[in-house]
Amino acid sequence: xxxxxxxxxxxxxxxxxxxxxxxxxxxxxxxxxxxxxxxxxxxxxxxxxxxxxxxxxxxxxxxxxxxxxxxxxxxxxxxxxxxxxxxxxxxxxxxxxxxxxxxxxxxxxxxxxxxxxxxxxxxxxxxxxxxxxxxxxxxxxxxxxxxxxxxxxxxxxxxxxxxxxxxxxxxxxxxxxxxxxxxxxxxxxxxxxxxxxxxxxxxxxxxxxxxxxxxxxxxxxxxxxxxxxxxxxxxxxx
Amino acid sequence: xxxxxxxxxxxxxxxxxxxxxxxxxxxxxxxxxxxxxxxxxxxxxxxxxxxxxxxxxxxxxxxxxxxxxxxxxxxxxxxxxxxxxxxxxxxxxxxxxxxxxxxxxxxxxxxxxxxxxxxxxxxxxxxxxxxxxxxxxxxxxxxxxxxxxxxxxxxxxxxxxxxxxxxxxxxxxxxxxxxxxxxxxxxxxxxxxxxxxxxxxxxxxxxxxxxxxxxxxxxxxxxxxxxxxxxxxxxxxxxxxxxxxxxxxxxxxxxxxxxxxxxxxxxxxxxxxxxxxxxxxxxxxxxxxxxxxxxxxxxxxxxxxxxxxxxxxxxxxxxxxxxxxxxxxxxxxxxxxxxxxxxxxxxxxxxxxxxxxxxxxxxxxxxxxxxxxxxxxxxxx
Amino acid sequence: xxxxxxxxxxxxxxxxxxxxxxxxxxxxxxxxxxxxxxxxxxxxxxxxxxxxxxxxxxxxxxxxxxxxxxxxxxxxxxxxxxxxxxxxxxxxxxxxxxxxxxxxxxxxxxxxxxxxxxxxxxxxxxxxxxxxxxxxxxxxxxxxxxxxxxxxxxxxxxxxxxxxxxxxxxxxxxxxxxxxxxxxxxxxxxxxxxxxxxxxxxxxxxxxxxxxxxxxxxxxxxxxxxxxxxxxxxxxxxxxxxxxxxxxxxxxxxxxxxxxxxxxxxxxxxxxxxxxxxxxxxxxxxx
Numbered sequence: 001x002x003x004x005x006x007x008x009x010x011x012x013x014x015x016x017x018x019x020x021x022x023x024x025x026x027x028x029x030x031x032x033x034x035x036x037x038x039x040x041x042x043x044x045x046x047x048x049x050x051x052x053x054x055x056x057x058x059x060x061x062x063x064x065x066x067x068x069x070x071x072x073x074x075x076x077x078x079x080x081x082x083x084x085x086x087x088x089x090x091x092x093x094x095x096x097x098x099x100x101x102x103x104x105x106x107x108x109x110x111x112x113x114x115x116x117x118x119x120x121x122x123x124x125x126x127x128x129x130x131x132x133x134x135x136x137x138x139x140x141x142x143x144x145x146x147x148x149x150x151x152x153x154x155x156x157x158x159x160x161x162x163x164x165x166x167x168x169x170x171x172x173x174x175x176x177x178x179x180x181x182x183x184x185x186x187x188x189x190x191x192x193x194x195x196x197x198x199x200x201x202x203x204x205x206x207x208x209x210x211x212x213x214x215x216x217x218x219x220x221x222x223x224x225x226x227x228x229x230x231x232x233x234x235x236x237x238x
Numbered sequence: 239x240x241x242x243x244x245x246x247x248x249x250x251x252x253x254x255x256x257x258x259x260x261x262x263x264x265x266x267x268x269x270x271x272x273x274x275x276x277x278x279x280x281x282x283x284x285x286x287x288x289x290x291x292x293x294x295x296x297x298x299x300x301x302x303x304x305x306x307x308x309x310x311x312x313x314x315x316x317x318x319x320x321x322x323x324x325x326x327x328x329x330x331x332x333x334x335x336x337x338x339x340x341x342x343x344x345x346x347x348x349x350x351x352x353x354x355x356x357x358x359x360x361x362x363x364x365x366x367x368x369x370x371x372x373x374x375x376x377x378x379x380x381x382x383x384x385x386x387x388x389x390x391x392x393x394x395x396x397x398x399x400x401x402x403x404x405x406x407x408x409x410x411x412x413x414x415x416x417x418x419x420x421x422x423x424x425x426x427x428x429x430x431x432x433x434x435x436x437x438x439x440x441x442x443x444x445x446x447x448x449x450x451x452x453x454x455x456x457x458x459x460x461x462x463x464x465x466x467x468x469x470x471x472x473x474x475x476x477x478x479x480x481x482x483x484x485x486x487x488x489x490x491x492x493x494x495x496x497x498x499x500x501x502x503x504x505x506x507x508x509x510x511x512x513x514x515x516x517x518x519x520x521x522x523x524x525x526x527x528x529x530x531x532x533x534x535x536x537x538x539x540x541x542x543x544x545x546x547x548x549x550x551x552x553x554x555x556x557x558x559x560x561x562x563x564x565x566x567x568x569x570x571x572x573x574x575x576x577x578x579x580x581x582x583x584x585x586x587x588x589x590x591x592x593x594x595x596x597x598x599x600x601x602x603x604x605x606x607x608x609x610x611x612x613x614x615x616x617x618x619x
Numbered sequence: 620x621x622x623x624x625x626x627x628x629x630x631x632x633x634x635x636x637x638x639x640x641x642x643x644x645x646x647x648x649x650x651x652x653x654x655x656x657x658x659x660x661x662x663x664x665x666x667x668x669x670x671x672x673x674x675x676x677x678x679x680x681x682x683x684x685x686x687x688x689x690x691x692x693x694x695x696x697x698x699x700x701x702x703x704x705x706x707x708x709x710x711x712x713x714x715x716x717x718x719x720x721x722x723x724x725x726x727x728x729x730x731x732x733x734x735x736x737x738x739x740x741x742x743x744x745x746x747x748x749x750x751x752x753x754x755x756x757x758x759x760x761x762x763x764x765x766x767x768x769x770x771x772x773x774x775x776x777x778x779x780x781x782x783x784x785x786x787x788x789x790x791x792x793x794x795x796x797x798x799x800x801x802x803x804x805x806x807x808x809x810x811x812x813x814x815x816x817x818x819x820x821x822x823x824x825x826x827x828x829x830x831x832x833x834x835x836x837x838x839x840x841x842x843x844x845x846x847x848x849x850x851x852x853x854x855x856x857x858x859x860x861x862x863x864x865x866x867x868x869x870x871x872x873x874x875x876x877x878x879x880x881x882x883x884x885x886x887x888x889x890x891x892x893x894x895x896x897x898x899x900x901x902x903x904x905x906x
Contacts (some may be wrong), residue, residue: 006597007374007375008364008375008378008383009362009363009364009368009378009384009387010362011327011360011362011442011444012329012331012442014330015290015327015328015329015442016328016329017306017327017328018306018325018326018327018328018474018506019505019506020306020342020474020505020507020508021477021505021506021507021508021625022508048317048319048450048451049368049451050317050451050453051369051370051451051452052369052451053455054366067602070712075368075370075450077370078370079745081813081814081815081854082853082854083853083854084853084854085852086850086851086852086853087853098261099321099323099448100307100321100446101306101307125662127678129745130745130850131850131853132745132814135370137368137370139368139448139450141321156583166635168632168680168681171680173633173660173679173680174633174634174679175633175662175664175677175679176632176633176634176677177632177633177634183428186403189635192634220562223725231632234632234681235630235632245905246905247905248864248868248902248903248904248905254753254770257753257769257770258753258755258769258868258869259781259842259869260772262869262879298846330737533878535878535879535892
């Protein structure tokens with residue numbers, strides 16, 4: 001909060017944010033909970049933002065994971081002209097914003113954006129769009145993690161799915177239908193039916209107890225579920 | 239030259255014409271009795287509202303603990319989506335420095351009585367229009383925020399009285415459980431000795447208004463969404479711990495012990511909420527209009543002998559939508575009114591087409607009907 | 620063609636493997652080598668089968684497959700081959716005689732656009748060399764006219780029926796974020812929302828090129844039909860109007876204050892309400 005921000009109406013300076021007394025109930029660690037993706041319900045809507053080139057809205061609810069709840073909106077702007085030097089391929093930028101509550105720090109958000117950008121740089125056919133830029137905006141409208149906690153890993157697969165659907169809606173060429181799966185705080189993003197990994201995210205010291213192969217396998221299973229759900233939607237809405 | 243030479247004029251598809259010559263495109267539409275969005279001149283877009291289910295009070299059962307949204311609304315009008323979320327803060331009221339100074343009290347009362355605006359609380363809105371850009375707010379966002387802020391105060395919707403924080407005291411029993419007593423509680427009864435707190439707090443309300451799929455002027459939509467959200471806002475009850483009520487901490491200023499301050503660790507009750515009391519009579523809903531001159535040159539004449547004798551020279555357009563209407567219609571009217579003919583805000587901007595009394599009269603009656611309709615939707619939810 | 624028939628009705632999605640780059644089929648007892656060339660919505664990716672790297676065509680868009688025989692190129696190739704075979708007979712040529720070469724262009728098209736007169740996505744319609752575009756003049760100087768590109772007339776794809784464009788993309792002036800700011804007209808040329816272009820004075824007309832006065836050819840606000848000469852530099856495309864059907868198509872009299880004007884010859888426009896004439900480099904108003 002910049003004190004000298006004169007572009008927004010900020011209200012009295014001595015106001016304090018509301019502090020809620022913690023309700024009686026012990027918080028559980030999100031990482032300890034097994035990611036059981038079998039019971040996720042997914043709601044998809046494309047083209048909801050009309051002034052963007054493409055957009056997708058995702059609602060993910062998983063009752064098994066203590067009311068985990070994600071409402072996410074991805075919108076794709078561009079390809080639009082860039083300025084400056086000539087570039088033969090498109091530039092890609094991804095921005096992430098929380099609309100209602102700010103649960104993640106700026107550092108976390110930046111890390112997330114970089115990760116997503118690296119995934120999609122590998123997937124979007126950037127050579128098709130010379131001297132232009134593709135801007136992707138993610139709006140996390142609501143996120144309630146397991147037992148009210150918030151963890152980035154839980155939303156990364158949703159982010160990747162939403163961006164992919166928005167890109168499809170925008171008609172931007174992508175080399176594959178990318179998606180991701182998560183397992184115990186590790187997120188792996190796959191393409192080509194799970195044969196190639198385009199992104200790997202492990203937070204909070206990668207779990208060495210479970211072998212690497214098991215993690216990859218579980219993530220791949222989750223990925224295939226996610227991807228099939230998206231393809232189902234794409235083919236049905238055609 | 240026995241055979242006539244066939245020449246076909248170059249023509250553009252409607253979509254391209256709208257892109258390269260929006261003013262021509264809109265004029266051709268208007269001569270056909272339609273608007274580019276295919277609505278008739280004074281037809282409004284449908285509006286659907288929902289609570290959105292993101293505010294803390296209404297979903298406290300589901301165990302969202304990190305949420306401090308007190309009221310919310312999702313308004314959809316055409317393709318545009320407005321998401322309003324109301325959050326709160328707390329500010330300590332300034333109290334007379336020592337005890338009761340009769341003269342000062344009197345002075346305050348007098349000045350307050352003459353200052354109508356001081357009786358009403360504000361909402362501090364931040365409007366964000368999603369447009370695929372980063373950086374500082376645009377002019378539009380700043381103007382929208384300011385207009386909404388000013389209108390909330392001058393409409394007199396939120397009495398300052400209803401922003402006062404009801405403060406209770408939490409006392410810890412021997413067995414470790416805690417109970418909270420509020421001054422109005424009949425059940426508490428026994429423990430009222432600590433209620434003569436010298437300090438008072440008020441709530442500060444912030445509104446975050448997010449707009450997706452912008453497709454025309456936004457002020458009225460944001461305003462309506464905020465109105466719905468305010469009517470669904472619940473304020474938490476707050477309490478201070480019993481043992482902190484009398485806590486005094488000496489504060490040292492440059493080595494000298496100067497003042498003794500009481501600190502109150504004021505906290506909000508996670509379960510106890512009361513609806514925000516509004517002056518319901520002052521709630522208004524907005525609608526916008528535009529006036530555009532018809533360009534006789536753009537008329538698509540069916541036959542030459544069909545000469546227009548007294549065709550209108552300008553038309554009133556309700557609920558502007560789309561790029562073509564927004565760029566071509568510069569004379570606009572924005573009206574906030576309740577359903578009973580009480581006007582809360584009027585703004586006429588003349589640019590090009592003349593806004594005559596007929597247009598004003600017509601727009602006032604239309605906006606009244608619209609407000610009634612919008613009001614009934616709130617009751618329906 | 621079996622490939623096309625089989626998959627025409629199927630909905631493809633990004634990552635869908637369409638076919639290998641080269642294929643061999645039996646046709647009339649002859650071996651026929653088919654080469655597939657990726658076009659819109661299709662990309663070539665390496666793929667390993669049993670440890671062998673082959674190139675595979677995959678879909679990059681959602682839509683339906685469309686496969687077209689590339690006849691011009693094939694006949695050209697055939698002619699070249701004929702010539703070369705006449706000149707010198709090599710071991711390769713003997714192979715060629717028993718084989719037929721065919722080149723197919725593979726693309727993925729969205730059904731939504733088929734049968735529509737206008738493609739409303741700018742996305743896969745970015746201005747390319749040779750495209751005809753509609754542009755608005757934003758600034759003129761002695762040497763050049765600066766324009767912003769509003770729409771692409773894509774004459775190459777038949778579904779566009781001559782004129783293709785971005786109907787509602789945010790890339791266009793005044794749309795999307797351009798409109799979100801307070802003053803549409805000022806911002807659209809400043810925010811970098813539209814693709815920019817330059818028409819140099821020597822590219823205005825084909826004849827008498829060094830006598831061209833930009834002032835007498837374009838005025839800010841005019842809508843110009845122009846052809847893309849090159850992708851230009853980082854910020855501007857190079858455009859030309861040196862053709863009969865290129866030039867100003869819409870212009871308003873008195874620098875935008877008056878009504879629309881109509882072309883009466885290739886360098887004059889007239890405002891019907893006042894009868895005033897102004898100089899422009901006009902596009903031929905007839906097809």
